[in-house]
Amino acid sequence: MSQLVAKVRQDIIHAIDNDQLVLPTLPEVALRVREVADNPNSSLNQLADVIGNDAALSARLIRVANNPLIRANRTIDDLKTALGRLGMEYTCNIATGLAMQQMFQATSDLVDNRLRAVWSRSTEVAGISHVLCRHYTDLRPDQATLAGLIHRIGVLPILTYAEEHPSLLVDSLTLDRVIEELHPELGDKILNTWDFPAELARIPSQHLDFGRDVKRADYADIVTVAALQSAMDSNSTLTEVDYREVKAFARLGLDPDMQLAEAEDLSDEMAAAMAMLEG
16 A cells, blocks of 8 residues: 555544544435334335335335336336335335435535446446346345445545545546545445444455355355456456456356356346446
8 A cells, every 4th residue: 555545544544533524324214214124013104104205216116116127017106016016125225225326426526427437336236236146146136236336335435535635636546546445444334334234234345355255155245246247348456356266256156257247148137237226
């Protein structure tokens, strides 16, 4: 880690620890959705009442319920029926993820463009994660989708810091290095602050630990492979990774040399999953 990157890391961590840089908080509707879902006595009607106060989120969840991946015969056009089709846990995870989109905006054009790019990539990784989860694990696709959406959440405080230190914004290469070095640690910190479940709380760092040893495939493995798939045609540093050293492939029962979308002809499903998350 260069001296500049180390200094920025020290400054950001110090600012967070001293309440000078506030970690992002979940949007109010996401907090309320999770509160309802965490209460064993809650009903779908109560969840519908919370979500119904947000017209945009309601419309997006109805669209999710009508997505081809849900495999339903009848088109749904009202929120309560949509939530009935999706169920409490699925709705909670997808609603949390969709509500997070509003966090990826800024007043500065430069920062706003970067945040929107992060969100766009995250939705792609989330869509791929949804499909990989369905085909290669017995884990929950909605949870895998949320894992994909939060895997780079640690970029938020870094860009908030950069917005207040314009010299960092001017040097895009240094800013890129700062983001790549720091976002996993900060992402874990944010998700712990949000009280995310253990299987998701360390996704930002775990999905980049390619030699990680666990007994069976988990959500971090899914996001690892999804992120590598998403990065294939980009200028991301992930394109430099030797897939043969990534243990997640074996745990998912995948050949690291294959093109995922082509090998199992999953490209249509991945496109449908990404469309489900588009704003």
